Amino acid sequence: MNAITFTNVSKQFPKTNYKAVKSVSFEIEEGELVTILGSSGCGKTTLLKMVNRLYDPDEGDIVLFGENIRDVDPVVVRRRIGYVIQQSGLFPHMTIEDNISTVPKLLKWDRKKQQERCRNLMELVGLDYEKFHKRYPHELSGGQQQRVGLARALAVNPKIMLMDEPFGAIDAINRLNLQDELKKIHRETNQTILFVTHDINEAFKLGNRVMIMNEGKICRFDTPQNVIRQPGDAFTQSLVQSAMDQEKFWREYRD
Amino acid sequence: MNGKWMEVITEYFRTNKDLYLEMVSTHIKISLIALLIATVIGIGGALLVSGNERAQKILSAVFQTFRVVPSLAVLILLIPIMGTGIMPALFALTLLAVPPIFMNTISGLTSASPFTIETAVGMGMTKRGTFWKVKWPLARPMILAGVKTAAIEIVASATLAAKIGAGGLGEIIFTGLGLYRMDLILIGAVSVATLSLMTGLILDGADKLLVPWK
Structure with a gap:
């Protein structure tokens, strides 16, 4: 069974003239660790917060384990879902x-x-x-x-965990440790995890699939290997390129 | 000189011990009652208008205005309306003490970080639960600070209550002023100062008890 299904979900905040999330559809199976990658303002946090009804979508349906969450009391939905944010x-x-x-x-x-x-x-x-x-x-x-x-x-x-840049404010060494521990915990619990980050290394290291977002839309949603091999659209290409450039920079300094 | 002072003061306590103790107890009683009423009104008022920003602004402005009027002026102004004695004194002292408690409660209730509130809601606390389990306990240090300010102001200003016949340690001071008796003024002033200090210390102790996370 799918753990999370989005069907044509859109969200526009009051007093703005653009949609933070534009007609997004995707399916996530139980036990997946999906990372959502994108720059700030791309809609990744909005998308995450619609899963535990901190925001309600204007259009579309969100279904968790076969249950449309529009029909469930938000408080009940939230108690079933783990939630971690950057500021702890x-x-x-x-x-x-x-x-x-x-x-x-x-x-x-x-x-x-x-x-x-x-x-x-x-x-x-x-x-x-x-x-x-x-x-x-x-x-x-x-x-x-x-x-x-x-x-x-x-x-x-909880069967579903939502994590909004949980390691964003932590120094590099501790962050790597925490990433490893999260992977270990995920293996042990088989939870479905949605993990928002703007760190491309983190996204590709943790996710068994990576969702790349730009301007409220999903550009790519695939395994890290596939995304790196065939980035597809221009935004994803530039993202992958920037990560490679960075690696090159490190290598140049070492040699 | 020193010896003479000691002699005069010892003599005062030897002959007026009961009177002195009564004045101390009246002073404490008036102060405690005023503080209690002010705390109920201040915190209760703030709770009533929490969540209503307009009402908060209006009430804050009203209380701020009251606060500017000196207690002595309030006491004298109250004589034609409430006469003399303990009631007008209590009224004036309460008026003095409500603003700091009210204002601190208001700002305390908004002091929780938005992230703390967000996680509370995100984990499935109800609106009510978020208020009583997160916002309210996090407001306590500021509320307590407001109560402390109010208490110290009350203890000091209760001295003036003697002016309209409410009793308390002010009586010694006013008697001393009337009779040019420096010894009485000194005894009164030191007693009030000691009471104020003790009030501060007791409320600091309450702070440690009620705010263990600081």
């Missing part, structure tokens, strides 16, 4: 444990189950439970905070 969005007044248990609490899990789940999740994202669970977000580094954000999104083992 951790609650500064809650301990790490309370942050991670946000959705389990909303769903009224019993305390013991919450705590056990929190312990497992912290282990999964590489944070020592005893050391960190009572701390507050500001006592953690940016990378650690983002790990907590990831654990929090994974809390109720």
Whole structure:
């Protein structure tokens, strides 16, 4: 079954004279890790936020596991979907444990189950439970905070995870570690992940398919290999070219 | 000189201990009641208009205007309407204390970062849940700061309440002023200052208790 299906979805924000997302259609199978790549203002975040109904489309249908989300209470949709953003969005007044248990609490899990789940999740994202669970977000580094954000999104083992440039504000070394861990987690959980980024290396490294967006439309949606071999349209070509130029730059300096 | 002062002051406490304690307790009582009423009005008012920016602006302007009027002027102006005694004093002190609490509650409730709010909503908190679990607790430090400002202002201004017969530590000071008794003025002033300092310290303690994440 398809995890996510978009059919002719468009979105225009009030007081703008263009569509942020223009009649987009695509299908994503369960268990895929799809990266959405594009420059700022291309509509990638808008597209992502329509999946958990932070925005509602003006036209078209969004179907998750056979269910049109227009017919489901947004609050219910959101509790089924993991959500991570760049700024981590951790609650500064809650301990790490309370942050991670946000959705389990909303769903009224019993305390013991919450705590056990929190312990497992912290282990999964590489944070020592005893050391960190009572701390507050500001006592953690940016990378650690983002790990907590990831654990929090994974809390109720959602079938779909939405990630909006989650590693965008993290230094290069930590980012590579987090990318590897996300891949590992994805292998273990078989979740369907939509991952927005403007970093072409990240997009091609993580995605088993890459969706390239420009001006509200999807230019290419294919495996990294296919996109690199046959970029197709001009925008995708220039993207791939820029990544290759960068690599050339590194090589020149090394040799 | 020093010895003489000590003697006079000791003598005062020896003969007026009960009177002094009563004045302290009246002072604290008036201050506490005024603070309580002001807190209820300030926070309650802010909660009522939260989400309505126009009402917020209008109420802020009204409170700001009240705040400019000196407490002493309010006290005197109230005499023809409310007479003398504790009631007009409470009224004036409450009027003084509502603005800082109201304004701080308003700005506290808007202090949560938009990303924090976005994730709260994105994870499936209802509007109500977002308010009480995120916006409200994050507003607490600012609200508490407002209450602290208000409390200190009240304790200091409650001194003036003695002028219209409400009692409190102001009585010692006004008596001292009337009789040119420096010892009384000193005792009154130091007592009020000590009370103000203690108020600040107690509310700092409350801050640590209610805002453990800072």
